[in-house]
Amino acid sequence: MKRILLILACICTLTGCSLDDDGASLSFSLAEITDAQMPEYFETGEVYSFPISYIPDDGCEQFYGFDIDREINGNVRHVYVFAVTAKYLDRTNCDDATEQERDLRDIVITGDENTEYVFHFWTGEENNEAQYIDITIPVGEPDETEEPTQE
Known part of the structure; x- marks a missing residue:
C-alpha cells in the first residue's frame, strides 16, 4: 500500500510541473571528427594534449566539449573520442x-612499454553502426617504437 501511495505522489508531483519554458x-x-594530430609514441606518466579537427552539422552549432569513453583490455587501452556540439533551437539563420x-x-598515460593506446575518433554512423578513425600509439621510447598506425 505504501508503494502505491509513493507512486501516486510521484505522479502528482511530475504532472504538477510545468514544461512551458x-x-x-x-x-x-x-x-x-575529421583528423587528430597524435604523437608517434607516449611516455608513461606524461600528460598529453593534441588538436582534433571536426565539422559541425551547421554554422549555428558551437563546440561544447569532448566525450571520452575508456576501456582496458589487457595491455591495450581503448579511448573513444566524440566531439559534442550545442545549438540553440531558436536559431535558424x-x-x-x-x-x-x-x-x-x-590525457594521462598510465601504461608501461608493453602497452598501446588505440584512439577511436567518431566520424559518424553507417547502417546504424558507429564509424571511427582508429589510431594506435605505443608506449615507449622513441627508438623502441614504430610509427602510429591509422586504419
Whole structure:
C-alpha cells in the first residue's frame, strides 16, 4: 500500500510541473571528427594534449566539449573520442559548417612499454553502426617504437 501511495505522489508531483519554458532550448549532437594530430609514441606518466579537427552539422552549432569513453583490455587501452556540439533551437539563420579545431587536453598515460593506446575518433554512423578513425600509439621510447598506425 505504501508503494502505491509513493507512486501516486510521484505522479502528482511530475504532472504538477510545468514544461512551458520561455527560455531558449539547447540541442546537443555529435560532430564528425575529421583528423587528430597524435604523437608517434607516449611516455608513461606524461600528460598529453593534441588538436582534433571536426565539422559541425551547421554554422549555428558551437563546440561544447569532448566525450571520452575508456576501456582496458589487457595491455591495450581503448579511448573513444566524440566531439559534442550545442545549438540553440531558436536559431535558424545559420552559415555553412566549416571545419574547426580544438585541443583534447590532459590525457594521462598510465601504461608501461608493453602497452598501446588505440584512439577511436567518431566520424559518424553507417547502417546504424558507429564509424571511427582508429589510431594506435605505443608506449615507449622513441627508438623502441614504430610509427602510429591509422586504419
